[in-house]
Amino acid sequence: MGKLKLDFVTPERLLYSKDVEQVIVPGSEGEFTILSDHSPIISSLKPGYIKIYEDLSNEPTIYFVTDGFVDMASNQLTILAQSAIEKGQLTAKNLEDIINTYQGEADATENDAKKNKLNLKIDTVKALQVEA
């Protein structure tokens, strides 16, 4: 199968830049898989795991991301994540911190739509917490 070029960046650094076979991303409307020659798409992300399959026969590299976007165009996938932690280094405290930041933001904002969005994120992270 063909490969696609993946650039995975956070504001602090370039995390991952390789040709990969398949990437599973937690889109805000639901998880989806991107293979090579996927049609152009821009999607926002919800908190969750990005699974990168460099090779389908091998185990994926998994990162936890909080917020961000993916942009797929002409076989070039760009993941812009606000923050990313490799799954092995993710601790319960990380998740706790993330929930607290969102909660703080949700309490501070007057905007209902924003509040709903943040609450949704909190729920997602809480679900992940249970899973872990």
Add this chain to the structure above:
Amino acid sequence: MPNLKELKNRQVSVKATQKITRAMQMVAAAKLNKAQESAQSARPYASKISIVMANLLSSMDSSSNAPELMVGNGKSDTYLLVVATADRGLCGAFNSNIVKLATQEINELIKQGKQVKIICIGKKGYDLIRRSHEEKIIDFISLKEVKSIAYSDAEGIGNNIVTRFEEGEFDICKLYYSSFKSVISQIPHAQQLIPLPIGNEVDNDDSDTNSSLAIYDYEPEESDVMEDLLPLNLNIQVFQGLLENAASEQGSRMSAMDNATRNAGEMINKLTLQYNRTRQAIITKELIEIISGAEAL
């Protein structure tokens, strides 16, 4: 003729100063390395997001319903100038260059009858601007406690700006910072944040971008994506600006301290020469006194 003790004292004090400036230079060099590294590692994200923005802009169907963050609110009465400087001095003309550029713009805008509001980042710029435009400063942010600038710092500032924009406090926002060209060259720079300057991202001559003028699928809706992406883009611009600023500050300090160390060295040489001459003159004088005393016997 200055006496010997006085000369010696001056020599000692200049040597002490030289030690300090040399230490500061070395500290600045080490910090510069770090700052440059983080500025460089932030660059991929910034360039990626500008590519994504360019893609988005080119595939937008119509600009009539475009969000205000991107196209502005149609007015240009009130300007918000975000002036980013350092929290510490002793870095050459770094702070004053940025403030000079900003002050020029402030005066220009006032002449045109516009309203000006200022947000200061960094204590030094705040002190300088406060002298002439205190009533225009609406906020002051100090990053003194921050060792190395993290994205969250920029996020806070960015959100602050966006909130103020949504409340209609200003129409146009510009960021002032110093862009880092090299260790000896930092150029004060103004960048428009709101509305988004259209066009300059596209000259990012990446061959990938030209071929990707395809129609995008949006998930969720285009407007929702835009709503998230635009503030994010703004935050990133602020972040990039702060990082460049940090690198420039260290670079500027390094060359300023290098100069100071060299000047101190020159001064020490001069003082040593003067000291030795004076000492010799005193010895000669004493000898003459002894000899003429002996002759008198």
